[in-house]
Amino acid sequence: MNLATSVTARDLQHGYGEGFARTPVLHGLSLDFRAGELSLMMGASGSGKSTLLAILGGLLRPQSGTVELLGTAIWQLSARDLERFRFHNCGYIFQGFNLFPALSAVEQVALPLLFGGERESQSLKRARESLDEVGLTARMTLRPAQLSGGEKQRVAIARALAGSPKLLFADEPTSALDSSNGEIVIALLQKIAREHGATVITVTHDPHLGKHAERIIHLQDGRIADDALPVRASRAAALISLPLTPPEPLS
Numbered sequence: 001m002n003l004a005t006s007v008t009a010r011d012l013q014h015g016y017g018e019g020f021a022r023t024p025v026l027h028g029l030s031l032d033f034r035a036g037e038l039s040l041m042m043g044a045s046g047s048g049k050s051t052l053l054a055i056l057g058g059l060l061r062p063q064s065g066t067v068e069l070l071g072t073a074i075w076q077l078s079a080r081d082l083e084r085f086r087f088h089n090c091g092y093i094f095q096g097f098n099l100f101p102a103l104s105a106v107e108q109v110a111l112p113l114l115f116g117g118e119r120e121s122q123s124l125k126r127a128r129e130s131l132d133e134v135g136l137t138a139r140m141t142l143r144p145a146q147l148s149g150g151e152k153q154r155v156a157i158a159r160a161l162a163g164s165p166k167l168l169f170a171d172e173p174t175s176a177l178d179s180s181n182g183e184i185v186i187a188l189l190q191k192i193a194r195e196h197g198a199t200v201i202t203v204t205h206d207p208h209l210g211k212h213a214e215r216i217i218h219l220q221d222g223r224i225a226d227d228a229l230p231v232r233a234s235r236a237a238a239l240i241s242l243p244l245t246p247p248e249p250l251s
């Protein structure tokens with residue numbers, strides 16, 4: 001593993017069901033992810049995106065293959081150590097926001113920190129900083145029913161961000177949002193990758209979001225159909241097409 005590689009998955013195989021009823025879903029995938037990058041995973045419904053994301057995020061144990069997160073072979077940890085590892089290093093964001101109806105935005109974000117043993121004043125301070133970062137300074141005291149879908153998802157991002165995760169996993173974080181809020185959320189995830197050096201892996205259906213990502217992985221029937229670096233590729237293309245300095249005219 002080189003220094004910047006933060007996620008290493010090898011020969012992942014997974015299926016659901018037993019015997020004749022078994023449906024294979026992932027067919028021996030190997031992937032690496034790097035710190036500071038937002039990667040998007042796309043593919044048709046049923047192609048295995050959520051299964052792969054759950055395996056990469058240490059939420060689902062693959063039937064075979066290995067996952068190393070930040071140099072730790074996570075499935076060799078005890079259940080308790082894995083839970084601790086996830087708590088300290090991983091953040092998760094889901095389509096449905098998963099907010100508590102009775103809590104204000106700042107309380108939603110502070111709660112996991114309190115559970116983690118942080119003092120109340122420190123938890124609230126960190127929660128406010130996190131909400132500031134996602135542009136919700138003016139919405140901190142509102143409950144989910146008083147927030148728009150895009151704002152709710154930004155609260156969920158602030159909650160994940162408050163724990164300073166090195167690895168952030170998001171499954172369809174924009175699918176309940178209109179396209180402009182979807183772009184805001186993806187741009188925010190990219191900013192988190194760049195400014196915090198986090199590894200951000202996001203499943204999405206929306207091809208328009210590709211311009212915000214460092215990398216797009218296409219899954220097809222549990223295999224990698226394509227793995228591209230759109231931003232760098234377009235930067236390289238831009239460099240190649242730069243006009244050359246015209247030669248000095250001969251005198």
Ligand SMILES: Nc1ncnc2c1ncn2[C@@H]1O[C@H](COP(=O)(O)OP(=O)(O)OP(=O)(O)O)[C@@H](O)[C@H]1O
Pocket residue numbers: 016017023025043044045046047048049050051052
């Ligand atoms: N817990 C489960 N039990 C049985 N089959 C499952 C389970 N979870 C997923 N599957 C099946 O595995 C396949 C891949 O599912 P997965 O959720 O990974 O796909 P996906 O690419 O995320 O799809 P979508 O875009 O619809 O969310 C599907 O055929 C699905 O029916």
Ligand SMILES: [Mg+2]
Pocket residue numbers: 049050051
């Ligand atoms: Mg899915």
